[in-house]
Amino acid sequence: MNHDYQYTPKNGFSKWLDKRLPLMRFADENLLSFPTPKNLNYFYTFGFILTMCLVTQIITGIVLAMHYVPNTSLAFDSIEHIMRDVNYGWLIRYMHSNGASMFFLAVFIHMFRGLYYGSYKEPREIIWILGVVIFLLMIITGFMGYVLPWGQMSFWGATVITNLVATIPVIGEPVLTLLLGGYSVDNPTLNRFFSLHYLLPFVIFGVVILHIWALHVTGNNNPTGIEVKDSKDTISFHPYYTVKDLFSYVVFLLMFCYFIFYNPNILGHPDNYIEADPMLTPAHIVPEWYLLPFYAILRAVPDKLMGVLLMFGSIIVLFFLPWLDTMKVKSARYRPLYKIFFLLFVIFCLLLGYLGAKPPEGIYLLLSRVSTIYYFAFFLVIMPILSRIEKPLPMPIGISNPAINNNSDSSGGVSGSPSYAMDSK
Amino acid sequence: MNIFKNNIFIFFVLIIGLSMNVNSAEGTTFKNLKPGFSFEGPFGKFDKESLKRGYQVYSEVCSSCHGMKQLSFRNLSQPGGPEFPTEMVKEIASGYSITDGFNEYGEPLERSMLPSDRFPKPYGSKEEAKGANNGAYPPDLSLIVKARLDGYNYLYSLLKGYEEEIPEDMDIGDLSYNPWYPGGAIAMYQPLYEDSVEYEDGTPATVDQMSYDVANFLTWAAEPTMEERKRLGFIVMGFLIIFVILMYLSVSRLFRDVH
Numbered sequence: 109m110n111h112d113y114q115y116t117p118k119n120g121f122s123k124w125l126d127k128r129l130p131l132m133r134f135a136d137e138n139l140l141s142f143p144t145p146k147n148l149n150y151f152y153t154f155g156f157i158l159t160m161c162l163v164t165q166i167i168t169g170i171v172l173a174m175h176y177v178p179n180t181s182l183a184f185d186s187i188e189h190i191m192r193d194v195n196y197g198w199l200i201r202y203m204h205s206n207g208a209s210m211f212f213l214a215v216f217i218h219m220f221r222g223l224y225y226g227s228y229k230e231p232r233e234i235i236w237i238l239g240v241v242i243f244l245l246m247i248i249t250g251f252m253g254y255v256l257p258w259g260q261m262s263f264w265g266a267t268v269i270t271n272l273v274a275t276i277p278v279i280g281e282p283v284l285t286l287l288l289g290g291y292s293v294d295n296p297t298l299n300r301f302f303s304l305h306y307l308l309p310f311v312i313f314g315v316v317i318l319h320i321w322a323l324h325v326t327g328n329n330n331p332t333g334i335e336v337k338d339s340k341d342t343i344s345f346h347p348y349y350t351v352k353d354l355f356s357y358v359v360f361l362l363m364f365c366y367f368i369f370y371n372p373n374i375l376g377h378p379d380n381y382i383e384a385d386p387m388l389t390p391a392h393i394v395p396e397w398y399l400l401p402f403y404a405i406l407r408a409v410p411d412k413l414m415g416v417l418l419m420f421g422s423i424i425v426l427f428f429l430p431w432l433d434t435m436k437v438k439s440a441r442y443r444p445l446y447k448i449f450f451l452l453f454v455i456f457c458l459l460l461g462y463l464g465a466k467p468p469e470g471i472y473l474l475l476s477r478v479s480t481i482y483y484f485a486f487f488l489v490i491m492p493i494l495s496r497i498e499k500p501l502p503m504p505i506g507i508s509n510p511a512i513n514n515n516s517d518s519s520g521g522v523s524g525s526p527s528y529a530m531d532s533k
Numbered sequence: 534m535n536i537f538k539n540n541i542f543i544f545f546v547l548i549i550g551l552s553m554n555v556n557s558a559e560g561t562t563f564k565n566l567k568p569g570f571s572f573e574g575p576f577g578k579f580d581k582e583s584l585k586r587g588y589q590v591y592s593e594v595c596s597s598c599h600g601m602k603q604l605s606f607r608n609l610s611q612p613g614g615p616e617f618p619t620e621m622v623k624e625i626a627s628g629y630s631i632t633d634g635f636n637e638y639g640e641p642l643e644r645s646m647l648p649s650d651r652f653p654k655p656y657g658s659k660e661e662a663k664g665a666n667n668g669a670y671p672p673d674l675s676l677i678v679k680a681r682l683d684g685y686n687y688l689y690s691l692l693k694g695y696e697e698e699i700p701e702d703m704d705i706g707d708l709s710y711n712p713w714y715p716g717g718a719i720a721m722y723q724p725l726y727e728d729s730v731e732y733e734d735g736t737p738a739t740v741d742q743m744s745y746d747v748a749n750f751l752t753w754a755a756e757p758t759m760e761e762r763k764r765l766g767f768i769v770m771g772f773l774i775i776f777v778i779l780m781y782l783s784v785s786r787l788f789r790d791v792h
């Protein structure tokens with residue numbers, strides 16, 4: 109993929125360094141001259157946005173941890189101490205709590221992007237799988253972080269979710285005790301959650317490095333789903349995509365700042381400004397908005413164990429996508445049927461998010477069930493069937509050659525050659 | 534599918550979507566009154582005179598049952614709050630006393646409070662508080678505005694919303710009827726009546742005025758840094774808007790020759 113470009117050290121020092129630790133070569137090949145398809149649209153900027161989100165969470169998190177006290181009788185007040193007495197503590201804390209929401213918002217868009225353009229298909233299976241690992245770790249990290257302020261929702265959310273573990277036969281009870289450090293959510297739970305909440309982002313960081321490494325082996329997918337053929341299809345990462353990514357990130361930051369500065373508590377639950385009280389159950393226990401779709405799936409079935417399995421299954425199933433959707437044509441742009449089912453899928457996911465905040469009864473329960481069925485059917489039934497029966501649209505020959513490839517059939521895009529003008533910028 | 538390609542459009546939809554609080558499922562019995570407060574909106578600032586009066590209402594009425602453990606007297610002179618003069622805050626604080634430390638015989642020492650001290654607690658323990666209020670606990674008010682949906686409008690509505698007439702189909706026992714309280718039956722007796730306080734600045738102390746002032750004060754108390762937040766937000770957003778325009782021009786320029 110690297111064409112004929114070669115990094116050449118320019119001065120004495122970089123020549124000396126290059127022989128010993130080719131750091132500059134590495135940076136040059138991966139960050140500056142890295143050949144990138146020239147037709148990437150704004151959905152492809154979310155990878156950069158996500159990296160910035162992770163960095164923001166880590167930096168603000170480390171500062172918070174300097175003032176936060178992981179003890180049930182002090183945690184809540186220590187957060188208020190951050191908000192009121194620490195210089196710019198309110199800013200750091202609002203950045204961190206709203207940052208978590210922005211992080212999830214970005215990851216959802218990033219994942220839907222992958223689904224739409226078929227980015228999980230050969231040869232990018234590992235990139236996708238590592239992405240799902242990151243997503244799982246993010247969920248665990250976000251969940252544990254939400255427990256730290258020790259508000260009513262922290263406590264009761266933790267109680268409800270950890271209790272799910274107990275539904276697993278045989279090992280459920282002992283695992284739950286280990287997780288809680290006792291028989292109920294209490295000080296030992298808070299301590300271990302804090303410890304893990306501090307650790308996991310660094311684990312995520314490690315997996316992100318693998319994720320990007322794998323990406324740089326295969327190169328980016330692109331909105332046509334047609335593989336890069338030669339250097340006519342690509343432009344260098346810098347300055348093209350560094351600038352485009354940065355632009356997109358600043359737009360994202362504008363939205364992020366709106367929440368931080370003008371509506372910092374709208375994404376959280378008011379009850380979390382009430383200190384945890386194990387004797388007082390809130391009227392409705394709801395998780396953070398980004399976990400609502402999974403919460404809706406959990407409550408869609410009457411059987412608790414079944415609910416737990418489905419909830420975890422809804423993420424586990426993502427690991428198998430590369431082998432559930434075997435259609436060679438990657439991008440939904442050339443798959444009229446898949447496009448419709450994909451849009452339905454997005455709608456049902458949003459619906460699940462809405463339903464997660466509603467009580468599981470009446471019409472809400474019915475809709476949760478329908479959406480849950482669609483969620484799984486999309487992956488387990490619709491994808492394999494479409495892979496067999498769908499007739500893709502005629503495809504261009506390559507990324508920089510818009511002429512239609514006449515012998516394109518369902519193997520389209522893989523054997524074809526270069527392509528298509530920029531579809532958006 | 535043009536819309537699908539347009540991220541900016543999607544951002545806006547998401548902002549609007551997210552702003553419609555996902556948690557808005559629970560409402561109070563009644564729709565909150567909205568008297569309109571000076572701190573609302575992106576440039577909102579607190580009305581200092583109202584904050585001062587609000588503190589007076591809190592300290593003369595509510596503080597006999599409700600604590601505010603997150604606040605210290607010194608906060609009252611901080612910028613962005615009621616901004617009482619420092620001397621006055623010293624005087625206010627010294628009106629209360631606290632047992633702090635021991636003398637040489639090991640007896641607890643009582644001293645008058647300093648600006649660095651927290652607001653005094655009305656009760657020694659939660660149990661005592663419940664005992665004195667028929668088993669209901671008067672919650673700490675430092676965060677009450679953030680702890681309720683649409684907090685300050687709710688507070689205002691609640692305080693002036695007590696009604697003598699109890700609906701026929703309701704049996705509320707010893708409780709009071711207040712249609713703004715979820716369920717309608719609240720353990721707090723109506724705390725504010727005409728002239729419950731005599732305002733130092735001569736403002737007539739109607740129930741409406743006191744409710745308004747104390748709602749103002751408690752909003753400030755829940756987030757004393759609000760003015761600072763909005764001020765900084767304006768600078769940051771202003772910078773970002775200029776930056777985003779420059780970035781947009783750079784992108785267009787860069788990709789002009791990419792076909």
Ligand code: HEM
Nearest residue numbers: 165166169170172173176205208249250253254256257309
């Ligand atoms: C993957 C990245 C991360 C995510 C998704 C995340 C998420 C969260 C969330 C949702 C909260 C609760 C916020 C609230 O309701 O106030 C929280 C709190 C906290 N997090 Fe993180 N976090 C991340 C990284 C970190 C890191 C790297 C650290 C420390 C090194 C950290 C330290 C803390 C602390 C001390 C709190 C309690 C303070 C508070 O609640 O505001 N976090 N986190």
